[in-house]
Amino acid sequence: MVNNFKSxxxxxxxxxxIGCFGEDKEPSPVSISGQTMGTTYNVTVVDNPLRLSKENxxxxxxxxxxxxxxxxxxxxxxxxxxxxxxxxxxxxxxxSQELFDVINISTDIHNKSNxxxxxxxxxxxNLWGFGPNKSERKVPSVSEVNAALELVGQKKLLKxxxxxxxxxxxxxxxxxxxxxxAKGYGIDKVASTLKxxxxxxFLVEIGGDLITSGTNKNGNAWSxxxxxxxxxxxxxxxxxxxxxxxxxxxxDYKNFFEKNGIRYSHIIDPKTGYPIRHKTLSVTVVxxxxxxADGWATAMLVLGNNDGMIVANxxxxxxxxxxxxxxxxxxxxxxxxxxxAAGNH
Numbered sequence: 001m002v003n004n005f006k007s008x009x010x011x012x013x014x015x016x017x018i019g020c021f022g023e024d025k026e027p028s029p030v031s032i033s034g035q036t037m038g039t040t041y042n043v044t045v046v047d048n049p050l051r052l053s054k055e056n057x058x059x060x061x062x063x064x065x066x067x068x069x070x071x072x073x074x075x076x077x078x079x080x081x082x083x084x085x086x087x088x089x090x091x092x093x094x095x096s097q098e099l100f101d102v103i104n105i106s107t108d109i110h111n112k113s114n115x116x117x118x119x120x121x122x123x124x125x126n127l128w129g130f131g132p133n134k135s136e137r138k139v140p141s142v143s144e145v146n147a148a149l150e151l152v153g154q155k156k157l158l159k160x161x162x163x164x165x166x167x168x169x170x171x172x173x174x175x176x177x178x179x180x181x182a183k184g185y186g187i188d189k190v191a192s193t194l195k196x197x198x199x200x201x202f203l204v205e206i207g208g209d210l211i212t213s214g215t216n217k218n219g220n221a222w223s224x225x226x227x228x229x230x231x232x233x234x235x236x237x238x239x240x241x242x243x244x245x246x247x248x249x250x251x252d253y254k255n256f257f258e259k260n261g262i263r264y265s266h267i268i269d270p271k272t273g274y275p276i277r278h279k280t281l282s283v284t285v286v287x288x289x290x291x292x293a294d295g296w297a298t299a300m301l302v303l304g305n306n307d308g309m310i311v312a313n314x315x316x317x318x319x320x321x322x323x324x325x326x327x328x329x330x331x332x333x334x335x336x337x338x339x340x341a342a343g344n345h
Contacts, residue, residue: 029046029216029217030044030045030054030057031045032045034061034062036065036186036206037182037207038075038207039183040207041061041065041190041205041207042204042205043061043194043202043204044203044216045057045194045199046201046215047199047200047201047202047214049197049199052197057197060194060197061193063193064186064189064192064193065186065189067098068182071098071099072098072099072178074131074132074177074178075132080096081099084167085122085175087172090172091168092164093166093167093169094164094166095165095167096165098185100160100165102185102291103119104160105181105291106119107154107155107158107160109181109292109295109296109299110154111155113299113300114311115153115155115270115271116269116271116299116303117180117295117296118152118153118270118271119158119176119177119180119181120151120152120153120154120158120175120270121152122175122177123149123151124145124273125268127144127148128268130266131177138259139259145274146273148273149273151174156170157170157171157174158170158174158176181291181294181298183206183207183290184246184248184289184291186206186290187204187206187291188290188291190206191204191211191290195213200214201215203216208248209247209249209290209293209294210224210246210247210248210290211245211247211289212242212243212246212247213244214243214244220241221241221242221243222243223239224239224241224247225239226238226284226320226322227249229251229324237322238320238331240340240341240344241344242286245286245287246286246287246289246292247284247285247287248284248287248294248296249283249285249297250267250297250300251281251282251283252265252267252275252280252281252282252301267298268302269302276304278305278323279304279305279324279325280304280305280308280322280323281322281329282301283297283300283319283321283322284297284320285297285318285320286318286319287317300312300321305321305332308321309332312334313335317334318334318336318340319336319337320332320337321333
């Protein structure tokens, strides 16, 4: 299961080929950047209204991001999700609408991915040294992994109570880690904030994950580069054009540790309790919202290209897999991703 290091080291491996900052007589789009969620954010607005200064626009953006952090950050002791994790009363817990919605979406991805996506994987993330507790990165014993697995499995351990916006933890010691989906939700909140300001043409990116609305300065769809999974260089593996869609990439090749010649990824399979060992290095997902794209990118990486492709085609999810094969990269596209790629030509 991915953790916050996905954000810190920008494990999602996208970068932007916006192509709209060339010399032109027209004013350049408004560009705003900053720090959030342990990584950077970049917002490009094409049609910023004259009534809204760049400084005021940035305030709106950062207010939206701060609200998400206060609700969903496992790295903030006073966040709502931290309070949920600390609650050991065994009674239903009142949730904000935002947190309820994210857990509800997470549950749907969990069920449809056959458990590959699991927000209760926090004990495993911490055990392997990739969580907010800053524990040592080491190979745990089998008994330690098995003990952690007792507190993993959101289908059996979490129960949402619709209408009341409540969550029941079936084991009071269960803890939730939202870092595999909260970044996407933050992107969506910024997009919603911009639309409330009557802005229609923009791109919002956090740590490589993004959402687009309308067109770029030239009136075209946004061109997005999918980076090859190489630590030492940034090479474009593929480019697609998207419009009014979100895109997220999850990868396992930057954040890991080695022990006795074995590489242990930060992407942990919540069903086995161990880092993934298949050959899939990165997965890119296109979806209607960044929340869905972010969560499904993690789920697909845990599944790997073989099982992931079956799920992607069954559910009609646009997914692009990059796997290693004899020191080469092999790319595979789901049926829906092929349609997007075909429409770019």
